Amino acid sequence: MHAFLDQLVNGLALGGIYALIALGYTMVYGIVELINFAHGDVYTLGSFFALAILTALGVSGEVHGVALGIDIAVAVVGAALLCGIVGVLIERLAYRRLRNAPRLAPLITAIGVSFVLENAMQLWRGPAPVSFPSLLPNPSFVFGPLTLTLKQILVVGLAIALMAALQSFVKTTALGKAMRATAQDRDAAQLMGIDIDLTIAITFLIGSALAGAAGFVSGVYYQSTWFFGGFGAGLKAFTAAVLGGIGNIAGAMVGGFVIGIVEAFSTWLIGGQWANVAVFAILIIVLVFKPAGLFGRAVVEKV
Amino acid sequence: MQLHSVLRAAAIACAVLATAGCGGGTAPSGTTVKIGVDLPLSGADASVGQSTLNGVILAVEQANAKGLPGGLKLEVYQLDDAVQGVHNPGQGVANVRTFVSDPNVLAMVGPYNSNVAKAEIPITNEAGLAQIGPSVVADGLTIGPDATQLRRTNPTANTFFRVCTINSRQGSAAAAFAKQFGWNTAYMVDDNETYGLDLTSVFSTDYQKLGGKILGSDHLAPNAQDFKALLLKIAAAKPAVLYYGGVTSTGGGLLRKQMFDTGIGAMPFMGGDGIPDLNTVAGKDADGAYYTIAAPNAEKLPSAQAFVKAYVARFHAPVGAYSANAYVATQVAIDAIAAAATANKGAIPDRASVVKGVAATDLQSAIGRVRFDAAGDIRNPVISLYGFKNGQPSFIKQISI
Numbered sequence: 001m002h003a004f005l006d007q008l009v010n011g012l013a014l015g016g017i018y019a020l021i022a023l024g025y026t027m028v029y030g031i032v033e034l035i036n037f038a039h040g041d042v043y044t045l046g047s048f049f050a051l052a053i054l055t056a057l058g059v060s061g062e063v064h065g066v067a068l069g070i071d072i073a074v075a076v077v078g079a080a081l082l083c084g085i086v087g088v089l090i091e092r093l094a095y096r097r098l099r100n101a102p103r104l105a106p107l108i109t110a111i112g113v114s115f116v117l118e119n120a121m122q123l124w125r126g127p128a129p130v131s132f133p134s135l136l137p138n139p140s141f142v143f144g145p146l147t148l149t150l151k152q153i154l155v156v157g158l159a160i161a162l163m164a165a166l167q168s169f170v171k172t173t174a175l176g177k178a179m180r181a182t183a184q185d186r187d188a189a190q191l192m193g194i195d196i197d198l199t200i201a202i203t204f205l206i207g208s209a210l211a212g213a214a215g216f217v218s219g220v221y222y223q224s225t226w227f228f229g230g231f232g233a234g235l236k237a238f239t240a241a242v243l244g245g246i247g248n249i250a251g252a253m254v255g256g257f258v259i260g261i262v263e264a265f266s267t268w269l270i271g272g273q274w275a276n277v278a279v280f281a282i283l284i285i286v287l288v289f290k291p292a293g294l295f296g297r298a299v300v301e302k303v
Numbered sequence: 304m305q306l307h308s309v310l311r312a313a314a315i316a317c318a319v320l321a322t323a324g325c326g327g328g329t330a331p332s333g334t335t336v337k338i339g340v341d342l343p344l345s346g347a348d349a350s351v352g353q354s355t356l357n358g359v360i361l362a363v364e365q366a367n368a369k370g371l372p373g374g375l376k377l378e379v380y381q382l383d384d385a386v387q388g389v390h391n392p393g394q395g396v397a398n399v400r401t402f403v404s405d406p407n408v409l410a411m412v413g414p415y416n417s418n419v420a421k422a423e424i425p426i427t428n429e430a431g432l433a434q435i436g437p438s439v440v441a442d443g444l445t446i447g448p449d450a451t452q453l454r455r456t457n458p459t460a461n462t463f464f465r466v467c468t469i470n471s472r473q474g475s476a477a478a479a480f481a482k483q484f485g486w487n488t489a490y491m492v493d494d495n496e497t498y499g500l501d502l503t504s505v506f507s508t509d510y511q512k513l514g515g516k517i518l519g520s521d522h523l524a525p526n527a528q529d530f531k532a533l534l535l536k537i538a539a540a541k542p543a544v545l546y547y548g549g550v551t552s553t554g555g556g557l558l559r560k561q562m563f564d565t566g567i568g569a570m571p572f573m574g575g576d577g578i579p580d581l582n583t584v585a586g587k588d589a590d591g592a593y594y595t596i597a598a599p600n601a602e603k604l605p606s607a608q609a610f611v612k613a614y615v616a617r618f619h620a621p622v623g624a625y626s627a628n629a630y631v632a633t634q635v636a637i638d639a640i641a642a643a644a645t646a647n648k649g650a651i652p653d654r655a656s657v658v659k660g661v662a663a664t665d666l667q668s669a670i671g672r673v674r675f676d677a678a679g680d681i682r683n684p685v686i687s688l689y690g691f692k693n694g695q696p697s698f699i700k701q702i703s704i
Contacts, residue, residue: 127346127388267532273522
């Protein structure tokens, strides 16, 4: 029982990071039907930005009290903002011109952008894993058989809070309405006076900002980051988005947690080398029986 | 993942085609003899790759200063086998093809990693190019059916030699050290690569022979970053020591680091010569980690003092784990080239005579006497044990096996 709960919490924390990245995949796909393969690298970039901000703040070890709150806030907001800007730039420079090109062209471009970001990060911070300051004290909270650490609470809490904020933004604001309209029918939305370019840029801004926040969280959680880390995490987050039903925000969240838990449990029960196999096997099974994902609606082909 | 690998494979294929095209079979010209060096010079293995390369550079510079028969000059021709920051067998193959197609390359030193060597040996074997490994320790490179398979083109003409000890001896030594420390139960984790699998399989056999108990074993997934699920499982098994077969960059560093997150930071962590750079990832968390090196500690050996002095003076850096081995491997190559050149009246000799010279080596070197057996392995090897203190490696003891 004890091991079961430990693995469950561990899987949830891991899934929280996947979920935050998956949100960006799902938003961008929902609106421009582009699988933004560079998204995982934006997430890694976020961890490097957060590290740079923490270094500039002079943080090198544990911080307590009010200073901890300020440092976290500055690092999260800073990393999210910088990543958001990078996301907008990527969209402007690499994807906008290809918006009406055949599907394959922006996909290949996205892979190209991914290489560019990976190599830029390798040049910036070197190829080896880089240490992240152990910002959070790491006390454990014991509830009966359940043990939680502060880091795990931070990851899961932040993921859920950001998802809730995003959901209410998309559902209630005018801008969110514009995003939903653009996702449904770009041309019709444009005819109704919606600025498509701006709406898509904002989608990239928000999606990349969430990846930036996820980058900070993963840095704090693992206390290390490296330039290539976004590749594997991005791929699993993409799987999470597909599993939940790509284009669906709540689905991406649930997908992320499911994948985190599957990964933890398959490592525990089958063996570490089979974790990826289990994750992708589940993906295939879900897609066979529910091609639109767990929460996706079957898409009617636009004629 | 699939798309990335396809693209990478395509890039490698292009590189292979490009290098295969240029001038194989032409005779060497001029008076320059090149020694090919294939090491991971960028990426996560760059720090060990560079200190190994430094050993080669030092040997070549010293030989040039002393002079070679016929006024020949030696040149270090280094290529990097890291792709996206990690040593890559495909890139190693491309590099060795580049060496083979350059007629002035008479011998090569490298690679650093066993899986890269496994891909390269068939090519040097086919080309008859002497290859001397400073640090590749997987058993199957020289002995057993695996080695026969690697030498399939010229089964009788061995071209691969190594100045390090083979894994099985490192695994045996690790098992012996672990028992000496009183660690009677172990959990094994490996990175599923040639080197790591060899290490854990030999450790397991010898450890149990000595009365130790293996409580479980597991493999790491490639490119994984989160090992907490695995570590929670290990925490529940409560072994006295965690034995890791693998290198820092394939998960060793993060594994050690995350032991502290899962409450088993106090458990000793032991590995082979794949983790002397564990501190680059784990920092101070490396304390409590131990590793074996398939070589004597150069700084403790009286015979190595001249080398250590020259190395520090030349590179202003401490000697790396395999710097001395690379230095000696290069000396072996140079001696063979010089002897063959003398026999060839001062002209650049052919590759076959260099291979013969290397096989017949009997050198009093910085790491002791170097003689090769028929398989290409060094005789009477020494294995040393290190541990981390305050985030820095420190020598503990060594045994001869």
